[in-house]
Amino acid sequence: MDLLAHLEAYVATADEAGFSRAADRLGIAQPLLSRRIRTLEDHLGGPLFDRSRRQITTTELGMLLLPYARDVLDRAQRLRQAADSAGRARTLAVAVPAHCAPAALARAIRAGTEHGITLGVRELPPQERALGLADGSLGYALVRVPPERGALRVPLGLASAPDVADLACGGPRRSAHLEDLRPRRGRGTRSAAALPVLTLPEDQVPHHEDRLERAVARAGLPPGRFRPAGPAADALAATLAGQALLLCAEPFARQHGAHWAPLGDRTLHRGYDVRAAPDRSGTASVPGWLVAPLASAVGAADGEWGPPRSGAAGDDLPARLAARG
Numbered sequence: 001m002d003l004l005a006h007l008e009a010y011v012a013t014a015d016e017a018g019f020s021r022a023a024d025r026l027g028i029a030q031p032l033l034s035r036r037i038r039t040l041e042d043h044l045g046g047p048l049f050d051r052s053r054r055q056i057t058t059t060e061l062g063m064l065l066l067p068y069a070r071d072v073l074d075r076a077q078r079l080r081q082a083a084d085s086a087g088r089a090r091t092l093a094v095a096v097p098a099h100c101a102p103a104a105l106a107r108a109i110r111a112g113t114e115h116g117i118t119l120g121v122r123e124l125p126p127q128e129r130a131l132g133l134a135d136g137s138l139g140y141a142l143v144r145v146p147p148e149r150g151a152l153r154v155p156l157g158l159a160s161a162p163d164v165a166d167l168a169c170g171g172p173r174r175s176a177h178l179e180d181l182r183p184r185r186g187r188g189t190r191s192a193a194a195l196p197v198l199t200l201p202e203d204q205v206p207h208h209e210d211r212l213e214r215a216v217a218r219a220g221l222p223p224g225r226f227r228p229a230g231p232a233a234d235a236l237a238a239t240l241a242g243q244a245l246l247l248c249a250e251p252f253a254r255q256h257g258a259h260w261a262p263l264g265d266r267t268l269h270r271g272y273d274v275r276a277a278p279d280r281s282g283t284a285s286v287p288g289w290l291v292a293p294l295a296s297a298v299g300a301a302d303g304e305w306g307p308p309r310s311g312a313a314g315d316d317l318p319a320r321l322a323a324r325g
Helices: 003-016 018-027 030-044 062-090 102-114 124-137 208-218 232-240 250-255 287-296 317-323
Strands: 090-097 118-123 140-145 152-154 156-160 198-199 224-229 245-249 259-262 271-276
Touching: 003 018, 003 030, 003 062, 090 102, 090 124, 090 287, 102 118, 102 287, 124 140, 140 208, 140 250, 140 287, 152 287, 156 287, 198 232, 232 245, 245 250, 250 259, 271 287
Parallel strands: 090 118, 090 140, 198 224, 198 245
Antiparallel strands: 140 271, 152 271, 156 245, 156 259
């Protein structure tokens, strides 16, 4: 027996002094309400209502038990309210790439607190961020997408040791092109054109690797010139030692004292969407206050985040043609 449903029928009938009006109040059919009353009377061991008259009345037993029934329903309502409040106040995990800016993540956490949400930040690889949204273990995540499709775009570039030639010259914002990495006569081992290029786990996603492979082929570079790296610390150490170049975002390179030049090919930049796990109703919405600090945390370029729109820099014809190889 669903005790709460039967007690609701009992209290509603006592309040309305009639089965029909009580059924209307609860939004159920009158026969169903009558069956619930009879089942409850059998369970409690006596009649709750006197049906011998035209206007039903509550029996002595019914009057005696009515305050207890109301108390049970009130406690059940408070329990539901407490559960709802706890659900709204629970910690929601937000998954981000490794090596995000801590100050920006702190702003996201503070913004969540101001909106009644406790955010827990988790650094996860791209594939695990997408899976966490699907299985509900994450509340929000920065998901890797092609740059022309994402709400956020993070320029990628080549990082090098300060004493490595080519990339260190021409000013800090000189664009780097893959064609510049073709070996030429007269360049020594400390030349950028002679070094392998390492890619971080954050960029080891299928759509990026496919585009990079096509771009490497168009530039006339050998297929093994770009190599997946393991831990970021190892790749960075090899880069600062002058043994490799590193494909990475500018904040990561500058933080560790490496020179950095942005890639001229925008189809090889990082694209992100801030996404939410579906709620109980099946909808997934990202609060606006969360997007700005996450954009800053991954180093999204100023003016390069917001809803993708037709004709934007990441959606122009040359970029789309280059992406398709």
